[in-house]
Amino acid sequence: xxxxxxxxxxxxxxxxxxxxxxxxxxxxxxxxxxxxxxxxxxxxxxxxxxxxxxxxxxxxxxxxxxxxxxxxxxxxxxxxxxxxxxxxxxxxxxxxxxxxxxxxxxxxxxxxxxxxxxxxxxxxxxxxxxxxxxxxxxxxxxxxxxxxxxxxxxxxxxxxxxxxxxxxxxxxxxxxxxxxxxxxxxxxxxxxxxxxxxxxxxxxxxxxxxxxxxxxxxxxxxxxxxxxxxxxxxxxxxxxxxxxxxxxxxxxxxxxxxxxxxxxxxxxxxxxxxxxxxxxxxxxxxxxxxxxxxxxxxxxxxxxxxxx
Numbered sequence: 001x002x003x004x005x006x007x008x009x010x011x012x013x014x015x016x017x018x019x020x021x022x023x024x025x026x027x028x029x030x031x032x033x034x035x036x037x038x039x040x041x042x043x044x045x046x047x048x049x050x051x052x053x054x055x056x057x058x059x060x061x062x063x064x065x066x067x068x069x070x071x072x073x074x075x076x077x078x079x080x081x082x083x084x085x086x087x088x089x090x091x092x093x094x095x096x097x098x099x100x101x102x103x104x105x106x107x108x109x110x111x112x113x114x115x116x117x118x119x120x121x122x123x124x125x126x127x128x129x130x131x132x133x134x135x136x137x138x139x140x141x142x143x144x145x146x147x148x149x150x151x152x153x154x155x156x157x158x159x160x161x162x163x164x165x166x167x168x169x170x171x172x173x174x175x176x177x178x179x180x181x182x183x184x185x186x187x188x189x190x191x192x193x194x195x196x197x198x199x200x201x202x203x204x205x206x207x208x209x210x211x212x213x214x215x216x217x218x219x220x221x222x223x224x225x226x227x228x229x230x231x232x233x234x235x236x237x238x239x240x241x242x243x244x245x246x247x248x249x250x251x252x253x254x255x256x257x258x259x260x261x262x263x264x265x266x267x268x269x270x271x272x273x274x275x276x277x278x279x280x281x282x283x284x285x286x287x288x289x290x291x292x293x294x295x296x297x298x299x300x301x302x303x304x305x306x307x308x
Contacts, residue, residue: 091262096129097292098282102262105294107302109136109274110281111169114151116288121155121162123285134283135302136165136295138199138235138255141189143171145180148188156189165306167196169235170220174208178216182223191228195307198224199233199255203240210244221252230307233273238266246270253305255293272296273305 093100101108112119124134137159140149152168159166170185172178191198200220205213224232235255236245246267255274258264264275274293281292295302 094129094132096127096282096284097132099278099280099292100260101132101292102277102294105275105296106131106298107135107295108132109138109165109293109295110134110283110286111138111140111276111291111293112151112155112286113140114149116151116286116290118151118287119155119158120285121158121164124159124283125162125164127284134164136167136196136293138167138169138196138293140201141168141170142181142185144173144176145184152188165194165196167199167233169199169201172200172202172217172220174202174204174206174213174216176216178219178221179223181216182220182227185220186224186227191307193307196305197230197233197253197307198228199235200224201235202245203235203237205244213244214248217249221249228307235274235276238264242267257291 091100091102110124124137127133137155139152139155139159141152141156142148156166156168168185168189168191170181172181185198189198200217202213202217208216221232221234231252233253233255234245234249236257238256238258241254241256250271253274254266254270254272255276256264256266256270256272257276258266259276259278261277264272264277266272273296275296276291276293278292280289283290295305297305
């Protein structure tokens with residue numbers, strides 16, 4: 001059997017292809033190339049220097065802490081204003097104090113302890129919005145039979161210098177002797193003419209029965225009244241007062257805590273004198289939130305409350 005070798009296909013050189021293309025053009029068989037017009041290039045205009053400076057100034061303002069503080073304050077005020085719509089007109093928001101305050105009271109005050117830290121009492125005294133300002137302050141003195149508030153002596157000395165009427169209070173622990181607590185309290189605080197009466201703060205049973213609590217509380221009150229010649233003020237929360245104190249100490253002035261309400265509903269016949277209506281007040285000169293109080297009565301009634 002014989003095999004014949006098949007010659008490979010002849011590759012056309014590039015020069016030969018170029019010749020054929022040229023011949024096609026001259027003979028008219030090739031399609032003429034369409035030339036596309038280039039779109040005109042738009043020149044970017046440089047931003048004016050004044051416009052750049054304006055944008056830079058706006059950015060500085062937007063990222064400034066002062067700007068954000070202003071915006072937040074405006075937002076907070078707007079929210080408070082909206083909340084007040086349709087509400088009790090005698091219970092409005094005071095922006096300076098950051099709380100709502102009943103308007104039908106003319107004498108306002110605070111109560112403080114070491115929790116508020118070092119207080120600038122002069123700044124406290126001068127703070128005012130509309131007619132609301134701090135007239136009095138109850139200052140924590142003692143707790144139990146051995147605990148003296150570390151800021152008591154300073155507060156007791158500096159607050160009167162600023163022109164604020166002061167009263168001192170003792171935090172009562174029912175499981176400890178009421179008599180010994182009263183003695184410890186009076187050893188720490190020296191009451192003078194023009195002070196508010198002593199205050200006994202009773203808020204819980206401390207694991208004792210109501211009867212045991214009332215017995216020790218009676219011992220405390222009796223001793224303080226005997227030594228000072230004035231009836232102590234009893235402080236308590238509204239619920240605790242109704243559950244354990246009402247009907248037992250009705251002859252003593254009451255200071256009731258009941259927060260975020262337009263009025264204090266302590267019940268018919270309850271003769272309260274002070275109302276702690278908020279625990280979130282912001283006061284100039286105090287770095288922490290503080291309790292805010294109102295006195296039930298006018299300036300004459302307030303003067304009659306003071307130690308003679």
